[in-house]
Every structure is written in structure tokens, then in C-alpha cells.
Amino acid sequence: MTPQLEIDAPPALHDFPIGSAAAPSRGLGGFDAPSAHYEIVGPRGAPVVAVLGGISASKHVTSSASDPSSGWWEDVVGEGRAIDTRQFRVLGIDYVTSGKSTESVTTADQAEALAAVLDQAGVRSLHAVVGASYGGMVALAFGVGFAGRAGRLIVISAAHESDPIATALRHLQRRVVALGSAVGRERDGLAIARGIAMTTYLTPLHFEERLAGCDRNDSRLVEDRIGDYLKTRGERFAEQWTSERYNALSLSLDLHKIRPEDVTVPATVIAISSDRLVPVAQSRELARRLGGPSQLVEIDSSHGHDAFLGDSSRVAPFINELLRIGVEVVS
Known part of the structure; x- marks a missing residue:
């Protein structure tokens, strides 16, 4: 009713x-x-x-x-x-x-x-x-x-x-999600896919700014500044999403015309x-x-x-x- x-x-x-x-x-x-x-x-x-x-x-x-x-x-x-x-x-x-x-x-x-x-x-x-x-x-x-x-x-x-390159990138993200789901790690797949997506939402300059003052020869510092950021954003996203919802809306972006x-x-x-x-x-x-x-x-x-x-x-x-x-x- x-x-x-x-x-x-x-x-x-x-x-x-x-x-x-x-x-x-x-x-x-x-x-x-x-x-x-x-x-x-x-x-x-x-x-x-x-x-x-x-x-x-x-x-x-x-x-x-x-x-x-x-x-x-x-x-x-x-x-x-x-x-x-x-x-x-x-x-x-x-x-x-x-x-x-x-x-x-x-x-x-x-x-x-x-x-x-x-x-x-x-x-x-x-x-x-x-x-x-x-x-x-x-x-x-x-x-x-x-x-x-x-x-x-x-x-x-x-x-x-959709721009063809954007479509290609989202296709790869959906494959990551599918792989995660296939091995019982759906949440990890979603988190990694979201991390990849973040690199397309932002610009090289944005990530350059994150590394400002960082010793590029220190791999741990680089991981802390870039890797932890992407991991955190991805995990936060994965907590609220399912692979089905992600795939549906990701594909919808590609189908738009x-x-x-x-x-x-x-x-x-x-x-x-x-x-x-x-x-x-x-x-x-x-x-x-x-x-x-x-x-x-x-x-x-x-x-x-x-x-x-x-x-x-x-x-x-x-x-x-x-x-x-x-x-x-x-x-």
C-alpha cells in the first residue's frame, strides 16, 4: 500500500x-x-x-x-x-x-x-x-x-x-570486482576498483601535491602518501556497496548515449x-x-x-x- x-x-x-x-x-x-x-x-x-x-x-x-x-x-x-x-x-x-x-x-x-x-x-x-x-x-x-x-x-x-577510454577503464574495474567476488573477496575487489577509479576522477597535479616534500626514494613514504589514501577511499566505498550495485551503475555509465x-x-x-x-x-x-x-x-x-x-x-x-x-x- x-x-x-x-x-x-x-x-x-x-x-x-x-x-x-x-x-x-x-x-x-x-x-x-x-x-x-x-x-x-x-x-x-x-x-x-x-x-x-x-x-x-x-x-x-x-x-x-x-x-x-x-x-x-x-x-x-x-x-x-x-x-x-x-x-x-x-x-x-x-x-x-x-x-x-x-x-x-x-x-x-x-x-x-x-x-x-x-x-x-x-x-x-x-x-x-x-x-x-x-x-x-x-x-x-x-x-x-x-x-x-x-x-x-x-x-x-x-x-x-561515454568517452572510449573511460569505458575501457570501467571495464577493467568491473573485471577486478568480478575477480574479487570469484575468490570470495568481494570487498577487496570493490576497494581496489574504487581506488583505480579515484586515479581517473582526480588529476596528476592532485597526486603530485600529495607527494609534496616527500622523498621519492623512500618507498614507504610514497606508499603512505598515495597508497594509503587510495586504500582508505576504496575500503570506505566497499563498506557501503555490493558488486551487483557497482556493476549495474558502472555499466550504465558506459551505455549512456x-x-x-x-x-x-x-x-x-x-x-x-x-x-x-x-x-x-x-x-x-x-x-x-x-x-x-x-x-x-x-x-x-x-x-x-x-x-x-x-x-x-x-x-x-x-x-x-x-x-x-x-x-x-x-x-
Whole structure:
């Protein structure tokens, strides 16, 4: 039975069955995922902004009275921040990991799940979709499938398709996970795969900075500065993930492909010039080919693909300015 939700009493946390009477219009009954999970924070009646992150992001975007723990984008979303929860109602979702029938989950599936959440929450249209990394891919898919339900797309570190090198690297990461699972060491496989991924999210300069002042001839020091960092990040990730979820979302990144010309919603592409997963040339192509009003913002950062997380102060002002378009913001 679908719960009765007080969706206008922020902040609020909600779960509901996909394919139930709550969301019959989107044809989501084919999803294997039993429910959609979302969190909505902000004042009643405010413009709604969907905020979507990478595959490790969740519905918990920022802290709130319902959940005071830090969200995955705490530096950007919250009271007085770039996405101000006093001015906007922020919607976050958990990604589904199963597609229709036996098919792999796609960014189009995630877009349909977002639309189902909007139906359940009584939100006819979004002021904007702000998506970074995988979330940017989902934002583009939403722009293709649900153009009338978004006023603007802000796409960060994402493009219309996966770069071949990025696809190759993720393929190897999935093989590491498979090997770990095959020998009864799933957690180790996930941790190593995540460590490899971290080397693609960041830049050589970032790791150079980690070795600053280090004697490169001392292997123990090098291991401490680089190896321990990657091990810690990997183990923290592996504590919260299963191989099935990792493989589903990793493959979904590789399967992503939309025609930029099909995106007619006004869109801003924010590219990081040092991004090795989404080369800036790919972002330029996306911005050039988009079917609606578009603009390209290029930002330089030693954090590369992960600049939206590790160097958010450079990204946030552009988001804030774009969200203010067409909205009467109270000072």
C-alpha cells in the first residue's frame, strides 16, 4: 500500500513502490527495483530543483532537521549556499539499479524514475535539474524524455556519451570486482576498483601535491602518501556497496548515449578543463550540438572530474547565478 505523504511539510524523507498506483503513468512496472527513494528539503511552494550526483551519491544531498548528517553536496546545497534551501526546494533521489525486464539499467531508466518521483511528490515541473557526473547524464536523458518538466539543465562533468577510454577503464574495474567476488573477496575487489577509479576522477597535479616534500626514494613514504589514501577511499566505498550495485551503475555509465539535438531544454554545460573522464572537447561538442539554448562554462581545477566535489567553490557561483534566472529571489 502506498503511504500517504505530507509532501508539503519540509524537510521530508519518502519511499514508495515503483509501478504501484502511485506511479502508473510512466510504465515503471518493469523495473526490478522494489521502490524509489527520495528526499525533499525546502520551503513549501518554492521552485523545485532536482540535484543528482555521481554513482556514489544518494538522495541525502544536504543536512536537514529530518537527517542532520552531512549530505554528499553539503558545501553547495543548504541555507545560504549556492543552491539555497531557503529559496529552493531541493529533491534528491537514490538511483535504481535494475532496468526493464532483463535489460541493464540506463540513464533513461533513471530519468523515468525521477519522473515517477515527481508524480508521487505532486511536482508538475522542475525549475532546474542540476546533475554532475552520472547525474549530468541522467539530467540529459531527462531533457530528452521529459522536456516539458524541466525549465533548465545544468550539466557538470558529463556529456552525451561515454568517452572510449573511460569505458575501457570501467571495464577493467568491473573485471577486478568480478575477480574479487570469484575468490570470495568481494570487498577487496570493490576497494581496489574504487581506488583505480579515484586515479581517473582526480588529476596528476592532485597526486603530485600529495607527494609534496616527500622523498621519492623512500618507498614507504610514497606508499603512505598515495597508497594509503587510495586504500582508505576504496575500503570506505566497499563498506557501503555490493558488486551487483557497482556493476549495474558502472555499466550504465558506459551505455549512456543521447542525441544532443534532442535536448531542447535550455542547458548549461560546465566542463572541467583537466577532466580525464569527460574530456573538455566532448563537453564542447555537447554544448555546440544541443537542440535548445545552450552555453558552455569551462573551469580549471586540479581536482579534474571531481571538481564539483573537491573544488566546489569554483563551480557553485555559476550554479547560483543560473538558478536565479526567472526566479524572484528574496535577499
